[in-house]
Amino acid sequence: MSSLEDYIRLYSTIVQEDTMTENGVIADKLNPSHITLKVCPPSSEVYLSIVPQLATLLKSCIDNNITMNFIQPFSIEDASAFWLSAEENVVQRKQFVIIAQESQGSSEDEADYNDSRHEQHVLESRTPIILGCVILYLAQLPNAKHRAEVGKLIVGREHRKRGIGKMLLDRMEDEARKHGRKILVLDTETGSGAELFYERLGYSKAGVIPDASLAPDGKRYTSYTYFYKRL
Numbered sequence: 001m002s003s004l005e006d007y008i009r010l011y012s013t014i015v016q017e018d019t020m021t022e023n024g025v026i027a028d029k030l031n032p033s034h035i036t037l038k039v040c041p042p043s044s045e046v047y048l049s050i051v052p053q054l055a056t057l058l059k060s061c062i063d064n065n066i067t068m069n070f071i072q073p074f075s076i077e078d079a080s081a082f083w084l085s086a087e088e089n090v091v092q093r094k095q096f097v098i099i100a101q102e103s104q105g106s107s108e109d110e111a112d113y114n115d116s117r118h119e120q121h122v123l124e125s126r127t128p129i130i131l132g133c134v135i136l137y138l139a140q141l142p143n144a145k146h147r148a149e150v151g152k153l154i155v156g157r158e159h160r161k162r163g164i165g166k167m168l169l170d171r172m173e174d175e176a177r178k179h180g181r182k183i184l185v186l187d188t189e190t191g192s193g194a195e196l197f198y199e200r201l202g203y204s205k206a207g208v209i210p211d212a213s214l215a216p217d218g219k220r221y222t223s224y225t226y227f228y229k230r231l
């Protein structure tokens with residue numbers, strides 16, 4: 001996997017798989033036992049193999065006018081570029097990408113995922129469908145080694161309200177604890193469903209910054225609500 005063109009080619013395959021989910025093929029069989037939570041290992045090969053699906057999730061949010069740092073026009077190349085820019089931090093374990101994916105049904109699958117020697121095989125024959133993702137950013141400043149930031153929590157539209165967002169946050173919090181982090185911070189659009197979601201999951205509101213950013217369609221300013229949670 002060496003160029004953006006390769007990602008775009010792979011993206012076309014994934015769009016076809018997405019169509020499958022919209023027809024209900026995946027959604028029908030979805031229940032917690034069909035979902036696996038994984039932290040992407042610090043391997044370029046493994047990380048790059050999931051970038052096309054992560055890009056699809058991010059583009060879908062921007063296309064649906066969800067405030068997430070970007071504005072239109074926003075292409076799949078732009079979305080891929082965001083995730084590709086994180087590669088070094090993932091490899092250096094400064095940030096962790098946690099994904100929820102449809103289970104493949106055996107412990108062998110976990111081994112395949114975590115073993116980059118199998119990457120090509122995984123890509124070609126049975127790349128699992130990623131249902132959602134979240135990023136855990138470990139603060140790097142000398143006085144903030146106990147803090148982490150949460151970003152890009154996304155559950156695919158057709159998979160929402162089934163507990164996947166909560167599963168992702170639970171797994172992300174475990175990972176934060178594992179790295180000695182004691183407080184999590186994040187911001188989200190004021191008045192959005194995500195704001196209610198974080199409240200529901202025990203995050204405390206720290207405050208609101210009015211008109212902090214432009215909505216993806218460029219037609220209005222959106223406010224940020226800042227949240228924190230002690231671990």
Ligand SMILES: CC(C)(COP(=O)(O)OP(=O)(O)OC[C@H]1O[C@@H](n2cnc3c(N)ncnc32)[C@H](O)[C@@H]1OP(=O)(O)O)[C@@H](O)C(=O)NCCC(=O)NCCS
Binds near residue numbers: 066151152167187194
């Ligand atoms: C926010 C998001 C991640 C929630 O994911 P999800 O898988 O639908 O959430 P869950 O099913 O795990 O819901 C957990 C709880 O939050 C509540 N919740 C989830 N979405 C909600 C919404 N839009 N409004 C109100 N409550 C909501 C659920 O009802 C559930 O409560 P319960 O335990 O009482 O049943 C998802 O809607 C999403 O991807 N949105 C677009 C991207 C986004 O805005 N991300 C946040 C950016 S910071």
